[in-house]
Amino acid sequence: MPAAIRGLTPFLRTLSRPHTNPLQASFRRQNAAPFVNAWRSYASFDRNKTHVNIGTIGHVDHGKTTLSAAITKRQADQGLANFLDYGSIDKAPEERKRGITIATAHIEYQTEKRHYCHVDCPGHADYIKNMITGAANMDGAIIVVAASDGQMPQTREHLLLARQVGVQKIVVFVNKVDAIDDPEMLELVEMEMRELLSTYGFEGDETPVIMGSALCALENKRPEIGETKIDELLKAVDDWIPDPQRDLDKPFLMSIEDVFSIAGRGTVASGRVERGTLKREEEIEIVGKGDESIKTKVTDIEIFKKSADRAQAGDSTGLLLRSVRREDLRRGMIVAKPGSLKAHTTFMLSLYVLSKDEGGRHKGFHENYKPQMYLRTADESVTLTFPEDMPREERKSKMVMPGDNVEMVAEIFHPAPVEIGQRVNIREGGRTVATGIVTRIIK
Numbered sequence: 192m193p194a195a196i197r198g199l200t201p202f203l204r205t206l207s208r209p210h211t212n213p214l215q216a217s218f219r220r221q222n223a224a225p226f227v228n229a230w231r232s233y234a235s236f237d238r239n240k241t242h243v244n245i246g247t248i249g250h251v252d253h254g255k256t257t258l259s260a261a262i263t264k265r266q267a268d269q270g271l272a273n274f275l276d277y278g279s280i281d282k283a284p285e286e287r288k289r290g291i292t293i294a295t296a297h298i299e300y301q302t303e304k305r306h307y308c309h310v311d312c313p314g315h316a317d318y319i320k321n322m323i324t325g326a327a328n329m330d331g332a333i334i335v336v337a338a339s340d341g342q343m344p345q346t347r348e349h350l351l352l353a354r355q356v357g358v359q360k361i362v363v364f365v366n367k368v369d370a371i372d373d374p375e376m377l378e379l380v381e382m383e384m385r386e387l388l389s390t391y392g393f394e395g396d397e398t399p400v401i402m403g404s405a406l407c408a409l410e411n412k413r414p415e416i417g418e419t420k421i422d423e424l425l426k427a428v429d430d431w432i433p434d435p436q437r438d439l440d441k442p443f444l445m446s447i448e449d450v451f452s453i454a455g456r457g458t459v460a461s462g463r464v465e466r467g468t469l470k471r472e473e474e475i476e477i478v479g480k481g482d483e484s485i486k487t488k489v490t491d492i493e494i495f496k497k498s499a500d501r502a503q504a505g506d507s508t509g510l511l512l513r514s515v516r517r518e519d520l521r522r523g524m525i526v527a528k529p530g531s532l533k534a535h536t537t538f539m540l541s542l543y544v545l546s547k548d549e550g551g552r553h554k555g556f557h558e559n560y561k562p563q564m565y566l567r568t569a570d571e572s573v574t575l576t577f578p579e580d581m582p583r584e585e586r587k588s589k590m591v592m593p594g595d596n597v598e599m600v601a602e603i604f605h606p607a608p609v610e611i612g613q614r615v616n617i618r619e620g621g622r623t624v625a626t627g628i629v630t631r632i633i634k
């Protein structure tokens with residue numbers, strides 16, 4: 192546990208900017224424009240294949256972007272993608288100048304079996320935040336490791352972070368095989384990768400490891416290590432990364448990340464659907480932060496830059512809402528099936544309090560501590576106390592220290608939809624002080 196938490200430090204640090212959750216903020220920047228453009232194109236989103244979110248992670252310069260381009264090339268040959276060359280993935284001027292990925296790029300392609308949204312992540316240590324944003328939505332990942340270097344610091348860090356944000360399955364692509372003459376070297380890289388996967392809780396022995404050259408595939412050279420290996424890789428991705436289990440049958444729920452208006456059409460709320468399914472023209476209820484709820488209809492839905500007839504768990508989507516003013520909506524409100532949400536004020540949390548080295552507090556705190564709590568996309572003032580069964584004397588004197596694991600009762604002023612198993616972040620004065628999980632609802 193401590194090692195895992197230590198590895199999370201860069202991530203947790205990024206959380207400590209006031210009033211922004213980096214995952215959401217950067218998601219927002221990247222995604223607002225496509226929503227607006229979507230309704231201009233009037234294309235419709237086709238859902239006849241299972242949709243899976245994946246992407247490339249791994250150390251800087253190991254070949255993630257080259258591999259991403261090579262995949263689109265190979266799939267384009269079969270009519271399953273539009274070919275994106277290297278320069279249209281790393282397209283920002285600074286990316287081109289420095290020859291590294293900075294922002295994540297979203298790439299769409301298909302196999303015979305599935306439809307993929309692929310996020311090409313940056314490997315450079317300075318852009319870990321963007322990597323986490325990308326990985327947070329992945330159902331599985333391809334970790335790219337250059338045979339010429341073997342595993343490097345961000346190979347390890349990315350694996351750990353992927354684990355922390357909930358990625359369950361990994362496929363390994365050992366790249367730059369064209370530059371290696373010694374087969375023993377390749378065996379060693381594979382063995383070390385399997386060990387590393389096991390260290391971070393992935394199934395190291397069973398994980399598919401494909402060895403090839405993304406550059407050869409991209410440049411139509413040596414097909415036995417080029418395009419053949421891209422086919423093998425995608426086969427492994429199709430087979431090893433399971434169909435994501437989405438909560439499609441539960442009542443619809445989306446926490447609003449951003450709100451904007453589209454001239455002539457109305458107000459759009461965007462976010463990632465947590466569960467359930469929503470059809471166009473369906474009734475919904477918008478519940479938020481103690482305000483009265485708004486009942487309305489969804490008049491249009493946008494996914495992957497196209498208009499869609501439904502949104503479902505796992506989709507990043509924009510919902511066009513009937514007769515709702517932009518000012519009526521705020522980030523943190525929840526769009527849900529009418530009557531499906533129960534709001535609560537008091538619940539038990541199992542907390543990990545960050546140490547000083549992890550960017551947390553330097554000193555401990557007592558009962559009745561009042562920081563901010565981040566729930567889904569909302570933030571609320573919270574009062575933390577010890578569980579009632581703790582003797583009075585002990586409650587008074589007990590101090591929670593940085594680095595502790597502790598059970599505490601959280602009480603918020605405005606009732607909010609809270610559920611067992613939900614993750615929360617606790618922050619104070621612009622820094623993350625604790626992370627936790629809801630273990631019991633009290634009131």
Ligand SMILES: Nc1nc2c(ncn2[C@@H]2O[C@H](COP(=O)(O)OP(=O)(O)OP(=O)(O)O)[C@@H](O)[C@H]2O)c(=O)[nH]1
Pocket residue numbers: 249250251252253254255256257258290291292293312313314315335366367368369370403404405406407
């Ligand atoms: N020899 C060889 N070079 C490769 C191969 N794949 C990629 N490269 C080269 O490695 C360098 C880095 O490739 P990128 O695809 O930009 O690496 P990256 O992992 O996306 O890098 P960041 O996104 O900045 O972390 C480029 O010069 C590529 O041409 C390969 O299979 N063989």
Ligand SMILES: [Mg+2]
Pocket residue numbers: 255256257281291292311312313314
């Ligand atoms: Mg790259």
